[in-house]
Amino acid sequence: MSVDVPTVREPSRVDPRRGAGRDVALVDLVDRLLAGGVVLCGDITLAAADIDLVRIDLRALISSVPEGAGTG
Amino acid sequence: MNGDKLLVAPPRATAVPDGTAANALSRRINADPEDVEQGLAQLVLTIVELLRQLMERQALRRVEVGDLSDEETERLGRTMMLLNERMNELKEQFGLTDRDLNLNLGPLGNLM
Amino acid sequence: MIYLYGITRPLTLPPDGAGLEGVALQTERVGALTAVYSSHDGLEVRADEESCWAHERAVETVMRTQAVLPARFGTTFADLGDLRAAVARDAEALEQRLDEIDGCVELAVRINPLGHAEARPATGRQYLLDKLSSQRQREALAESTLACLQELAVASRLAASASAEESVSISYLVKAGGVERFSRAVGRLQRRWPEFGLSCTGPWAPYSFVGNSTGGRA
Numbered sequence: 376m377s378v379d380v381p382t383v384r385e386p387s388r389v390d391p392r393r394g395a396g397r398d399v400a401l402v403d404l405v406d407r408l409l410a411g412g413v414v415l416c417g418d419i420t421l422a423a424a425d426i427d428l429v430r431i432d433l434r435a436l437i438s439s440v441p442e443g444a445g446t447g
Numbered sequence: 448m449n450g451d452k453l454l455v456a457p458p459r460a461t462a463v464p465d466g467t468a469a470n471a472l473s474r475r476i477n478a479d480p481e482d483v484e485q486g487l488a489q490l491v492l493t494i495v496e497l498l499r500q501l502m503e504r505q506a507l508r509r510v511e512v513g514d515l516s517d518e519e520t521e522r523l524g525r526t527m528m529l530l531n532e533r534m535n536e537l538k539e540q541f542g543l544t545d546r547d548l549n550l551n552l553g554p555l556g557n558l559m
Numbered sequence: 560m561i562y563l564y565g566i567t568r569p570l571t572l573p574p575d576g577a578g579l580e581g582v583a584l585q586t587e588r589v590g591a592l593t594a595v596y597s598s599h600d601g602l603e604v605r606a607d608e609e610s611c612w613a614h615e616r617a618v619e620t621v622m623r624t625q626a627v628l629p630a631r632f633g634t635t636f637a638d639l640g641d642l643r644a645a646v647a648r649d650a651e652a653l654e655q656r657l658d659e660i661d662g663c664v665e666l667a668v669r670i671n672p673l674g675h676a677e678a679r680p681a682t683g684r685q686y687l688l689d690k691l692s693s694q695r696q697r698e699a700l701a702e703s704t705l706a707c708l709q710e711l712a713v714a715s716r717l718a719a720s721a722s723a724e725e726s727v728s729i730s731y732l733v734k735a736g737g738v739e740r741f742s743r744a745v746g747r748l749q750r751r752w753p754e755f756g757l758s759c760t761g762p763w764a765p766y767s768f769v770g771n772s773t774g775g776r777a
Contacts, residue, residue: 524683
C-alpha cells in the first residue's frame with residue numbers, strides 16, 4: 376500500500392543552519408526591542424522611517440471604528 | 448547567545464507562527480527602498496487584511512449574538528471565506544507572511 | 560552620534576563589551592543614574608538581526624551585575640549633552656522603574672495556533688463557527704496561561720493584539736532565580752494543550768516592564 380507523504384515547501388531563502396528555536400527567540404527579541412524599552416527624548420532613528428506617518432494614520436482609523444456598527 | 452534563549456520550544460509543527468522569522472524580519476524592516484512595488488503591495492495588503500479582520504470579527508460577533516437568519520449567516524460566512532482565500536492567494540503571490548502585514552507602529556505598538 | 564543601550568545605577572567599573580558595529584560600551588553618569596552607550600560617526604541604525612542581538616548583548620552585559628532599564632532599539636542622540644538632558648528630565652521616573660525591576664528578568668511566552676491543515680469548510684456558516692470556536696479556544700488558553708504562570712511571576716503583560724489570527728504574546732517579569740521553575744511550568748502547560756504550540760524564550764532584559772511599551776495590562 377503506498378502512502379502519500381506531504382511535501383513541506385521550505386521558503387527558498389531559509390539558511391539550513393538556522394534552527395527554528397533561533398527564529399522563535401529572534402521574533403520575541405525584535406518584538407520587545409521595537410515596542411518596549413525606555414523611550415527617552417532622543418530620536419528613534421530607523422532606516423525606512425519615512426513610512427511611519429502612514430501607519431499612524433491607519434491606527435487612528437482602527438480606533439474610530441465604532442463597536443457594533445452594522446454590516447451592509 | 449542566540450540559541451540559548453529558547454527555554455521551551457514550540458512543537459515542530461508550529462515552530463514560528465508563519466514562515467521563517469528571520470526572513471520575515473528582514474522583509475519587514477530592511478525593505479529595499481528601491482523595491483517600490485513590493486513596498487506598495489505590502490502596504491495595500493496590510494490595509495486590506497486589516498479591514499478583512501475587522502469585518503470578520505464583526506461577523507463572528509453577529510453570529511455569537513445570534514441576530515442573523517440562517518441565510519444571512521451562510522451568505523456572510525461564504526463571503527468571509529472567499530475573502531480569506533483570496534487574501535491567502537495574494538499573500539503567497541507577493542511572498543508576504545502575516546507578520547509582514549503587521550506593521551510595527553513604534554510607540555503605538557503593532558497595527559494588528 | 561550616541562547610541563543608547565540602557566539606564567542603570569552608577570557602575571564601579573565600565574562594562575566590558577561592545578555594542579553595535581563592535582564599538583566599545585561607554586558610560587555617562589547623570590546624577591544618581593548612568594547611561595550606557597556607544598559613540599559612532601554617522602551610524603545608520605538598521606534593525607537587522609546582528610544589530611538586534613548586539614543591542615541585547617550590551618544590555619545583558621550590565622544586567623549581569625545590576626538592574627538596567629533597556630532602551631528602545633534605535634534610540635540615538637546627537638551628542639552627550641542631549642543624552643544627559645534627556646536622562647535628567649526623566650530621572651525620578653527612571654529611578655523608580657529601576658527599583659521595580661531590580662533582580663528580575665523578562666520571559667516571553669507565546670501561544671501559536673497550529674498550522675491550518677483542515678479541509679475547506681463545507682458551508683459559509685461552518686467557516687464562521689470554526690473561527691468562533693478556535694477564537695474561544697485561544698482566549699481560554701490565554702487566560703489559563705496567564706492565571707497559572709502569574710503565580711510564578713512578579714508581573715505580566717498581555718501584548719495588545721487585535722488580530723485573532725496571530726499568536727498570543729505574554730511577557731512575564733520573573734525573579735532571576737525563578738526562571739527554571741517558570742520554564743518547567745510552561746512545559747507542563749504545553750503538554751496539557753497539545754493543539755497549540757506554546758513557546759518560552761528568555762531571559763531578556765525587561766523591555767515590557769519599563770513603562771513605555773504598549774500592550775494591555777494583564
